[in-house]
Amino acid sequence: MKHKRLAIAVTTAFALQFGAPAWAQVKIGINVPLTGFAAADGKSALDGAKLAVADANAKGGINGEKIELVIYDDQASPKEAAPAATKLIEKDKVVAGVSGSYSASTRAAAPLFQAAKVPYVVAYSIHPDVTLAGDYVFRTATMGEVQGRAGARLASDLGKKKVVLITLKNDFGQALAAGFKEAAPKFGVTIINEYEYSMPDRQFGALISKVKSDNPELLYASGYYFTAGPLVNQLRAAGVAVPIIGQEGYDSEKFIEIAGAASEGTLVTTSLDRDSASPVTQAFLKEYRAAYNSGADMVAASTYTATSIAIDGLKKTGGKGGEALKKAIESGSFSTPIGMITFNDLHEVKKDIQVQVVKGKAFRRHSVISDPVLLAPPTKAK
Amino acid sequence: MLFVELVAQGLVQGSIYALIALGLTLVYGLLRILHVAHAAFFTLGGYVGVMVANQTGSLAAAIVAAMIVAGIGGILMFRLCYQPILHQPPFVPLIASIGLYIAAEELFRIIFGPSGLSYKYEFLQGQVLLFGMLRFKQAEIAVMLGSAAIIGVLSLLQTRTRIGVACQATVSDPQMAESFGISLRRVGDINFFVGSALAAFAGVMVSVLNNLVEPTMGSVPSYKGLAIIVLGGLGSVRGTLAAALVLGVVESFGTIYLGHLLDRNAIAFAFLILVLMWRPQGLFART
Amino acid sequence: MEYEISLVTTMAISVLFALSLNLITGFCGQISLGHAAFLGVGAYTSGMLAKAGVPFLLTLPPAMLLAGVLGVVVGLASLRVRADFLAITTMGVGFLFVGVVRQQEVLGAEMGISAIPDTGMSKLVFMLFAVALAAAAGLLSSYVRHCWMGRVFAAIAEDEDTVRVLGIDVPRFKLTAFALGTALAGLAGGLYAQQLKFIAPDSFGFIESITVLSMVVVGGIGSVIGVSVSAAVLSVLPSWFQVIGDYKLLVYGGLLFLMMRFSPGGMAALVARIFHPDRWAGK
Numbered sequence: 001m002k003h004k005r006l007a008i009a010v011t012t013a014f015a016l017q018f019g020a021p022a023w024a025q026v027k028i029g030i031n032v033p034l035t036g037f038a039a040a041d042g043k044s045a046l047d048g049a050k051l052a053v054a055d056a057n058a059k060g061g062i063n064g065e066k067i068e069l070v071i072y073d074d075q076a077s078p079k080e081a082a083p084a085a086t087k088l089i090e091k092d093k094v095v096a097g098v099s100g101s102y103s104a105s106t107r108a109a110a111p112l113f114q115a116a117k118v119p120y121v122v123a124y125s126i127h128p129d130v131t132l133a134g135d136y137v138f139r140t141a142t143m144g145e146v147q148g149r150a151g152a153r154l155a156s157d158l159g160k161k162k163v164v165l166i167t168l169k170n171d172f173g174q175a176l177a178a179g180f181k182e183a184a185p186k187f188g189v190t191i192i193n194e195y196e197y198s199m200p201d202r203q204f205g206a207l208i209s210k211v212k213s214d215n216p217e218l219l220y221a222s223g224y225y226f227t228a229g230p231l232v233n234q235l236r237a238a239g240v241a242v243p244i245i246g247q248e249g250y251d252s253e254k255f256i257e258i259a260g261a262a263s264e265g266t267l268v269t270t271s272l273d274r275d276s277a278s279p280v281t282q283a284f285l286k287e288y289r290a291a292y293n294s295g296a297d298m299v300a301a302s303t304y305t306a307t308s309i310a311i312d313g314l315k316k317t318g319g320k321g322g323e324a325l326k327k328a329i330e331s332g333s334f335s336t337p338i339g340m341i342t343f344n345d346l347h348e349v350k351k352d353i354q355v356q357v358v359k360g361k362a363f364r365r366h367s368v369i370s371d372p373v374l375l376a377p378p379t380k381a382k
Numbered sequence: 383m384l385f386v387e388l389v390a391q392g393l394v395q396g397s398i399y400a401l402i403a404l405g406l407t408l409v410y411g412l413l414r415i416l417h418v419a420h421a422a423f424f425t426l427g428g429y430v431g432v433m434v435a436n437q438t439g440s441l442a443a444a445i446v447a448a449m450i451v452a453g454i455g456g457i458l459m460f461r462l463c464y465q466p467i468l469h470q471p472p473f474v475p476l477i478a479s480i481g482l483y484i485a486a487e488e489l490f491r492i493i494f495g496p497s498g499l500s501y502k503y504e505f506l507q508g509q510v511l512l513f514g515m516l517r518f519k520q521a522e523i524a525v526m527l528g529s530a531a532i533i534g535v536l537s538l539l540q541t542r543t544r545i546g547v548a549c550q551a552t553v554s555d556p557q558m559a560e561s562f563g564i565s566l567r568r569v570g571d572i573n574f575f576v577g578s579a580l581a582a583f584a585g586v587m588v589s590v591l592n593n594l595v596e597p598t599m600g601s602v603p604s605y606k607g608l609a610i611i612v613l614g615g616l617g618s619v620r621g622t623l624a625a626a627l628v629l630g631v632v633e634s635f636g637t638i639y640l641g642h643l644l645d646r647n648a649i650a651f652a653f654l655i656l657v658l659m660w661r662p663q664g665l666f667a668r669t
Numbered sequence: 670m671e672y673e674i675s676l677v678t679t680m681a682i683s684v685l686f687a688l689s690l691n692l693i694t695g696f697c698g699q700i701s702l703g704h705a706a707f708l709g710v711g712a713y714t715s716g717m718l719a720k721a722g723v724p725f726l727l728t729l730p731p732a733m734l735l736a737g738v739l740g741v742v743v744g745l746a747s748l749r750v751r752a753d754f755l756a757i758t759t760m761g762v763g764f765l766f767v768g769v770v771r772q773q774e775v776l777g778a779e780m781g782i783s784a785i786p787d788t789g790m791s792k793l794v795f796m797l798f799a800v801a802l803a804a805a806a807g808l809l810s811s812y813v814r815h816c817w818m819g820r821v822f823a824a825i826a827e828d829e830d831t832v833r834v835l836g837i838d839v840p841r842f843k844l845t846a847f848a849l850g851t852a853l854a855g856l857a858g859g860l861y862a863q864q865l866k867f868i869a870p871d872s873f874g875f876i877e878s879i880t881v882l883s884m885v886v887v888g889g890i891g892s893v894i895g896v897s898v899s900a901a902v903l904s905v906l907p908s909w910f911q912v913i914g915d916y917k918l919l920v921y922g923g924l925l926f927l928m929m930r931f932s933p934g935g936m937a938a939l940v941a942r943i944f945h946p947d948r949w950a951g952k
């Protein structure tokens with residue numbers, strides 16, 4: 001039976017080809033809020049990430065090896081995110097991590113990835129401290145402060161000088177407000193008043209009454225679609241007709257669905273341009289709709305981007321993580337649905353801000369704010 | 383002008399609170415249970431309302447369906463979940479209720495998805511101008527009128543019908559009432575049905591106001607409602623109503639003028655604590 | 670190994686936190702729905718002091734002290750109101766704490782405090798330290814329960830009025846329970862801040878208070894061992910059950926309800942029923 005060993009070897013080789021056992025796969029870890037208050041965004045983020053992995057696997061994965069997405073639910077809480085990160089690093093031994101979650105959880109997870117030298121690409125959490133965790137942490141989203149500055153510039157471009165801020169009371173909203181306040185004087189924009197509201201608020205009657213009495217020329221309101229939708233709806237119903245500038249948090253079809261006719265004309269500073277000429281963007285939008293039967297939102301687009309950057313980096317290193325992957329990402333230039341991405345020395349992204357407007361119940365391009373000085377993310381030198 | 387508007391907005395919010403808190407007070411008055419899971423019927427009402435409205439195009443049908451479904455759900459919850467543990471120390475039904483609420487919220491999320499549902503058709507979205515200066519959405523007027531009407535009818539029923547009086551008797555002295563042939567179970571069924579139906583009505587109205595139904599929409603009412611019934615004096619319907627309206631107005635002013643110090647919930651609870659320190663039995667308790 | 674170490678540390682901190690609530694709720698019958706506020710007081714105190722350069726171990730006594738003092742203040746409130754009202758009042762305290770902290774820039778407002786400096790202890794030593802503290806809390810709880818103070822606590826839980834009539838200074842005992850329980854919660858907070866190296870107001874809200882109360886109730890109010898075991902298990906359950914992932918909270922809610930429905934005495938009662946069926950006279 002001297003052919004027996006050969007037969008076994010050949011059969012095994014065949015089986016390995018088709019079986020794709022766990023230890024031959026490239027693992028990318030992701031933390032997303034699948035339960036809890038942020039579950040809606042978590043689902044979008046995960047959908048985006050899964051699409052990126054599926055796309056890459058369809059094109060042959062990384063040098064023939066399939067990519068596996070290891071998913072942990074962090075409930076958008078630091079308490080859950082930290083053990084999730086530890087598990088991804090130690091048990092699952094992922095070669096790269098992606099954050100599809102909010103800032104609190106990401107801030108807890110980032111230092112762990114840094115300490116383990118596993119590159120961590122953050123999709124849409126905008127708190128400044130995230131990248132301060134170290135050079136293994138990359139962020140593909142525009143920081144809150146930068147977006148806020150863009151908002152001030154937009155207000156000025158529209159010729160509106162007297163603004164009232166409506167700020168969501170969390171790190172997202174406060175970072176945006178901080179950026180707006182910082183840049184406002186440069187553009188001659190005065191902030192008459194600022195009002196804050198909390199995440200669970202859906203009724204803004206009192207706030208709106210007060211805003212009306214302030215008589216602003218424009219509103220800069222931060223929030224997510226589930227707060228912004230009701231807010232804009234109620235503002236218009238109360239007779240407030242001035243322009244409203246929102247941000248990435250509004251960037252979802254659900255915002256238009258909730259606010260209804262009131263959403264017409266709302267301006268949003270974001271990263272996804274539905275009217276983009278870029279084939280990458282259009283292909284992504286089409287694929288997403290085909291796969292999930294709904295339009296992509298910013299969260300999905302950002303997480304898709306973050307995941308595909310991790311994958312592209314891995315392609316360059318042949319599936320290896322660590323130092324090699326870090327270098328591959330930081331030196332790379334990536335063509336993604338949210339534009340051309342490159343990183344500065346703090347591993348923050350350098351890109352333009354898309355301004356979209358709601359027209360005919362859809363997000364359309366309004367303009368692009370391209371001002372490298374204004375939009376410069378913080379660097380290490382700072 | 384701003385002052386009047388803030389009061390008006392406070393009353394709108396207070397009406398919603400009243401609808402929710404009434405169910406809580408009915409249950410507490412009868413069973414001495416803090417029925418946290420009550421908020422699940424608020425959310426259930428919202429979901430049933432949106433689904434029926436989107437299917438039939440009729441808001442009235444949606445409201446009726448929501449109230450009936452929630453009412454029945456309330457009875458089921460009473461019979462299956464609370465009745466067996468009535469004799470236990472108070473923390474038992476409280477924790478059980480919390481567990482029920484968490485499970486309910488999750489069920490909503492798992493069944494309907496985390497993103498929430500909106501109305502396909504527009505209901506009560508038009509504007510109403512009162513007294514030439516106060517601008518309301520039709521839905522806001524509907525909430526205020528609706529709750530006033532329902533509560534008025536309820537008070538009448540409570541004082542003028544046999545069933546209503548029976549309910550009241552059971553609250554004051556369950557054993558005495560039972561010896562008179564009034565069944566605790568029957569009264570419990572009624573209280574839970576009515577309370578849950580009210581919560582569902584509130585749920586539908588709020589979903590129309592916001593054009594959004596989400597799995598988590600009941601989380602704030604779940605604990606705010608408790609604060610309100612304590613504020614009003616546990617078990618007192620009139621007290622609950624007054625407390626709800628007062629709290630609505632307090633929050634309305636508080637979020638504008640104290641917003642930089644405290645958030646909405648903190649303002650509500652600070653108010654509650656202050657009142658309790660002054661009157662430990664609640665604003666309108668009848669002891 | 671690091672993953673296992675962090676798990677055990679989490680368990681130890683949760684046990685300590687749950688035992689601290691057990692002192693108040695379990696021994697004295699005062700339902701607190703806002704206990705996480707004291708965890709937060711301890712966490713912020715310890716974290717801020719650590720960032721200001723104070724060595725970790727020295728941050729713990731102030732954390733405990735501040736939490737304990739606040740506990741006494743809340744305890745004073747508990748003297749004025751009864752049972753159900755107290756539950757809601759403590760809930761209010763919890764919301765007030767979060768609401769106030771969120772607005773204070775000096776406490777990091779919404780963004781919280783991050784980059785809390787290292788203790789200098791290795792992860793393993795820190796874990797042992799946490800476990801030691803949890804064990805000490807367990808011993809303290811047992812001691813309190815069996816000594817005179819504990820008996821008074823139990824009596825108060827059973828029938829406050831009778832105890833008062835007996836001439837015992839009920840207020841003083843209640844306050845002592847609050848002070849002890851909240852101080853220990855403050856200690857747990859200090860450890861918590863150190864373990865996560867990042868704290869934000871949201872971590873100390875209503876949900877956290879409910880979670881720790883559930884641990885106490887599921888373990889069996891008053892039972893030191895029951896509470897310790899249930900806290901240890903429930904704190905790491907989500908991590909083990911990532912496979913249920915989506916259904917995590919549903920299982921958790923269902924568990925709470927079923928436990929209360931079928932064994933209100935918690936796991937301790939279940940165990941007692943199994944081992945001492947004769948003592949289980951239809952309770």
